[in-house]
Amino acid sequence: MTGIDDLPTPEIPAPAQRSPAHVAFDEGDWLRAGRLARAEATDPSNPEAQAAAQALLRALDPDPWVVRIAAAAVGLLIIVGVTYLM
Secondary structure (H helix, E strand, O other): OOOHHHOOOOOOOOOOOOOHHHHHHHHOOHHHHHHHHHHHHOOOOOHHHHHHHHHHHHHHOOOHHHHHHHHHHHHHHHHHHHHHHO
């Protein structure tokens, strides 16, 4: 039986191999990470970096269902507010 200690640890790239967008994302600066990832995604010179940047941009996108539910909640609040004021 293998324990959790027997499993191989994933390879973590060295900081020199990581893109500036991923570093900014890890630091919590999502605005700068998005800006840098958009710049990396349009650079065709390195397809691997381009694919990584596109994956980071997909991770930064809002979940469409959360947007839909939030819009429905705001609409419901407006309906309740207008009904209450009438």
